[in-house]
Amino acid sequence: MAQILDGLKVSKEIKEEIRIEVEKIVQNHRRPPHLVAILVGKNGASMTYVNNKIKDCHEVGFRSSLLEFPSTVSEAELLEKIDELNKSKEVDGFIVQLPLPPQIDQEKIIMAIDPRKDVDGFHPENFGKMALEMDTFLPATPFGILTLLERYQIDTKGKHCVIIGRSRIVGKPMSILMGRKDFPGNSTVTLTHSYTPHIEQYTLKADIVITALGDPNFLKANMIKDGAVIVDVGITRVEDDSKKGYRLVGDVDFESCNDKASWITPVPGGVGPMTRAMLMKNTLLAYKTSVYND
Ligand SMILES: Nc1nc(=O)c2c([nH]1)NC[C@@H]1CN(c3ccc(C(=O)N[C@@H](CCC(=O)O)C(=O)O)cc3)C=[N+]21
Ligand SMILES: [Mg+2]
Numbered sequence: 596m597a598q599i600l601d602g603l604k605v606s607k608e609i610k611e612e613i614r615i616e617v618e619k620i621v622q623n624h625r626r627p628p629h630l631v632a633i634l635v636g637k638n639g640a641s642m643t644y645v646n647n648k649i650k651d652c653h654e655v656g657f658r659s660s661l662l663e664f665p666s667t668v669s670e671a672e673l674l675e676k677i678d679e680l681n682k683s684k685e686v687d688g689f690i691v692q693l694p695l696p697p698q699i700d701q702e703k704i705i706m707a708i709d710p711r712k713d714v715d716g717f718h719p720e721n722f723g724k725m726a727l728e729m730d731t732f733l734p735a736t737p738f739g740i741l742t743l744l745e746r747y748q749i750d751t752k753g754k755h756c757v758i759i760g761r762s763r764i765v766g767k768p769m770s771i772l773m774g775r776k777d778f779p780g781n782s783t784v785t786l787t788h789s790y791t792p793h794i795e796q797y798t799l800k801a802d803i804v805i806t807a808l809g810d811p812n813f814l815k816a817n818m819i820k821d822g823a824v825i826v827d828v829g830i831t832r833v834e835d836d837s838k839k840g841y842r843l844v845g846d847v848d849f850e851s852c853n854d855k856a857s858w859i860t861p862v863p864g865g866v867g868p869m870t871r872a873m874l875m876k877n878t879l880l881a882y883k884t885s886v887y888n889d
Pocket of ligand 1: 692694715735736830843862864866868871
């Protein structure tokens with residue numbers, strides 16, 4: 596049986612470290628860090644994620660604000676709000692929860708965010724800095740995966756890492772980060788996606804597999820090699836008879852892969868909570884002007 600990369604446990608440790616730091620800040624009569632979340636529409640999963648982020652803020656002692664807009668909001672209205680948040684001396688960082696409705700140009704919204712307050716690390720300036728190994732806000736999910744690998748001292752140097760999915764918030768940045776010079780990195784990276792034929796010919800050779808495609812139970816035991824490290828970013832709501840009406844299912848067929856892998860992340864309780872902890876970390880970095888000091 597594989598050992599568990601316990602994201603829930605590590606996320607609690609990180610939040611506790613942040614809480615202690617915020618406590619000291621407030622004891623020194625300074626205001627706490629302030630994170631703002633913009634939520635457009637009433638998508639169930641998005642509402643859960645954003646509410647959890649607000650809960651995390653309370654736990655670590657941050658101030659938080661939730662700005663909700665109807666799904667009919669115009670691009671101009673959102674841009675106006677972003678401009679206001681960019682200028683506000685009371686806001687350290689903010690996020691615009693994705694996905695956005697079709698009338699809104701996602702790239703235009705992300706481009707409008709001041710890179711200094713871009714705690715998601717989605718702005719091209721921050722993405723470029725990430726790729727060039729300069730100080731920046733790392734996108735929260737990849738940052739969470741790196742931190743999880745680091746805390747469990749998973750050896751990534753010289754290993755073959757196969758990533759499934761090339762999204763701008765997970766697959767693409769992850770493919771860059773695993774190949775960077777710092778630890779955990781120094782992997783040889785293969786980025787696979789929907790046009791990769793016979794994905795198993797790559798995953799079977801991988802020391803580390805990171806799946807981010809949103810296809811429940813996609814990765815089966817017969818697609819991985821003995822002792823592989825498996826990181827599951829996928830999280831899909833699958834309808835069932837439970838009280839909630841759904842359960843969360845990852846991209847990895849946990850049952851079968853658990854017997855073959857050396858380390859594996861569970862869903863829920865793996866990458867998801869780590870993502871949220873790293874958003875708190877980035878907000879603290881923005882507050883302390885650790886990344887941008889002008
Ligand atoms: N601007 C923006 N930034 C994001 O970081 C962002 C986003 N948009 N859009 C959607 C994705 C997805 N994402 C998750 C965060 C936490 C969990 C999480 O906490 N998952 C829990 C379960 C939560 C539940 O009950 O649904 C777990 O895996 O244990 C999952 C997914 C952030 N994203
Ligand atoms: Mg993807």
